[in-house]
Amino acid sequence: MDTVAETSLPVLPVETPEFSADPDRFLEAARREHPWLARFSQGYVVHGYQACADLMADDRNLICGFGPVIDFYGVRGSMWARFMEEIVISQSGPAHARLRGSVAHAFTPRRANREREMMQRTIEALLDQWAPRGSFDFAEFASYFPVTVMCGLLGVSAEPIPRMRDALENQLKSLTLDPAAKPLFMAGWDVLWDFADSLVTEREASGLHDADSLLDDIIAAKQRGELDATEARFMVLTVAVAGYDTSKNQLTVTMKLLLDRPDLYRRCAEDLQFCRKVAEESLRHSAIATPYREVAHDFTYGGRQFRKGDTLVMAAPLANRDPAVFADPTRFDPERENAGRHVAFGRGPHICIGQYIARNQMQEGLHIIARRLQNPRPAGQPEWRPFLGAWGLKSLPIAFDPA
Numbered sequence: 173m174d175t176v177a178e179t180s181l182p183v184l185p186v187e188t189p190e191f192s193a194d195p196d197r198f199l200e201a202a203r204r205e206h207p208w209l210a211r212f213s214q215g216y217v218v219h220g221y222q223a224c225a226d227l228m229a230d231d232r233n234l235i236c237g238f239g240p241v242i243d244f245y246g247v248r249g250s251m252w253a254r255f256m257e258e259i260v261i262s263q264s265g266p267a268h269a270r271l272r273g274s275v276a277h278a279f280t281p282r283r284a285n286r287e288r289e290m291m292q293r294t295i296e297a298l299l300d301q302w303a304p305r306g307s308f309d310f311a312e313f314a315s316y317f318p319v320t321v322m323c324g325l326l327g328v329s330a331e332p333i334p335r336m337r338d339a340l341e342n343q344l345k346s347l348t349l350d351p352a353a354k355p356l357f358m359a360g361w362d363v364l365w366d367f368a369d370s371l372v373t374e375r376e377a378s379g380l381h382d383a384d385s386l387l388d389d390i391i392a393a394k395q396r397g398e399l400d401a402t403e404a405r406f407m408v409l410t411v412a413v414a415g416y417d418t419s420k421n422q423l424t425v426t427m428k429l430l431l432d433r434p435d436l437y438r439r440c441a442e443d444l445q446f447c448r449k450v451a452e453e454s455l456r457h458s459a460i461a462t463p464y465r466e467v468a469h470d471f472t473y474g475g476r477q478f479r480k481g482d483t484l485v486m487a488a489p490l491a492n493r494d495p496a497v498f499a500d501p502t503r504f505d506p507e508r509e510n511a512g513r514h515v516a517f518g519r520g521p522h523i524c525i526g527q528y529i530a531r532n533q534m535q536e537g538l539h540i541i542a543r544r545l546q547n548p549r550p551a552g553q554p555e556w557r558p559f560l561g562a563w564g565l566k567s568l569p570i571a572f573d574p575a
């Protein structure tokens with residue numbers, strides 16, 4: 173049997189600005205050469221829907237972790253590397269089940285629904301500040317929404333947001349495998365660690381508890397012995413990092429899709445239920461996450477042998493445009509019946525724990541934004557972020573009529 177190294181495969185230039193601005197142009201040609209796999213400079217890109225769904229869920233043959241990223245930057249032994257290696261997303265089997273299980277009850281659909289009012293208040297308050305301007309960069313505006321919601325979920329003051337926002341912004345830059353990102357995410361990491369450390373230390377010392385807050389759920393898990401002191405701080409940071417860039421980028425690409433469809437945008441203002449459909453189809457049409465996997469030992473999938481140590485990128489944004497599953501995949505159609513089959517939140521044991529929060533946040537956000545920012549239109553060229561890590565728009569200048 174051929175190893176993937178011996179297989180003739182197309183190359184997808186996923187690290188380039190041209191790819192991130194228009195992946196379909198490259199994808200169609202790549203699909204003609206191989207239906208689900210391509211090469212990139214650091215390994216392989218899994219772009220077929222079924223392969224992506226199967227391999228994202230495969231916790232036996234694949235390690236879900238950041239070893240290749242840590243080695244790329246040569247930062248083994250640093251506290252940042254320890255964070256990347258020890259957090260829930262990097263664990264498998266019982267270690268993963270322990271970390272995820274310690275906070276899973278805080279991420280149920282019921283609990284996420286309880287936060288809808290807080291999400292509504294958050295976006296209304298942001299719009300009170302931003303809407304009178306009549307124009308702004310939607311990506312910048314959107315960046316304040318998930319981080320403020322995150323503070324609400326944790327049950328902590330929004331005061332650290334200005335310094336947290338930049339630090340968070342820089343964390344997922346590590347996944348772009350750009351050497352220039354290293355000083356940014358390393359400096360941001362120190363800010364984030366201080367934030368998590370002081371939150372946990374002060375809340376524990378205060379003895380005050382808020383049964384509804386995620387911070388207290390994490391502290392309770394520590395007190396039950398399910399998390400140690402460092403793991404509790406890492407958990408605060410994992411949730412903050414995993415929920416920030418993802419949510420703001422997904423909301424921003426949704427706005428971009430709606431700029432071309434004023435009819436759909438107006439329906440969002442009228443109908444929260446329709447916002448659910450728009451959010452789901454946005455996750456299908458323009459998913460933003462590309463999780464990494466490392467091959468744990470030689471194994472075979474789809475008639476190809478992968479070798480221990482190979483790096484795979486699970487390209488959810490490309491898998492969600494697989495025409496074998498989604499008819500006319502580049503069309504944005506909120507009425508699409510199978511939009512919910514998307515793999516934007518991953519699959520298997522690591523499926524996004526924050527998916528119900530992310531969905532509610534998008535739905536409530538869209539509904540209120542569409543009511544308060546009327547007739548939105550482009551006011552400049554959008555700029556794309558790197559495809560790897562957290563794809564989406566770096567900037568989306570818009571003008572609108574404040575309601």
Ligand code: HEM
Pocket residue numbers: 228236260261262272410411412414415416418419422460461462463464488515516517518519521522523524525526527529530
């Ligand atoms: C639109 C927004 C979001 C997207 C597209 C997204 C996407 C993903 C994906 C694809 C994974 C799986 C990673 C893998 O398989 O390696 C994941 C995992 C995770 N997400 Fe999200 N996410 C979003 C929002 C959030 C939010 C709001 C939170 C927290 C409140 C969150 C917390 C996490 C955590 C902790 C994991 C790791 C789960 C585990 O390893 O068991 N995410 N997310």
